[in-house]
Amino acid sequence: MTSMKDREEGFERKFAIDEEQRFRATARRNRMLGLWAAEKLGKSGADADAYAKEVVVSDIEEAGDHDVLRKVKGDFEAAGVDQSEHQIRRTMDELMAQALEQVRNS
Structure with a gap:
């Protein structure tokens, strides 16, 4: 009985660690996406950092990535930058893979 309880607690700890890593990676991905988008929008320095923060904050509007995608x-569109939704999603996926690797290696 004890080994079953130990297994259950082990799975719960692993789940909590995985969720924390995913949360941190998502925030990191959103920051990197914000910096990527800022460059496309012609922003640099403090303006690029401020924009990246706006992208990170936009993620709290609703569950999932739709709010971040909608913002970017x-x-x-408002600035006349030619990037399709598909291109933005692809960049989000690439940056998520990088962010997950960075979080796991830190």
Whole structure:
């Protein structure tokens, strides 16, 4: 009985660690996405950092990545930057892979 309880607690700890890593990686991905988008929008320095923070904050509007995608796509459209939704999603996926690796190695 004890070994079953130990296994259950082990799975719970692993789940909690995985969720924390995913949360940190998502925030990191959103920051990197914000910096990528800022460059496309012609922002640099403090303006690029401020924009990246806006992208990170935009992620709290709703569950999932839709709010972040909507923000970046809307800002691109307003500025006349030619990036399709598919291109933005692909960049988000690439940056998520990088962010997960960075979080796991830190």
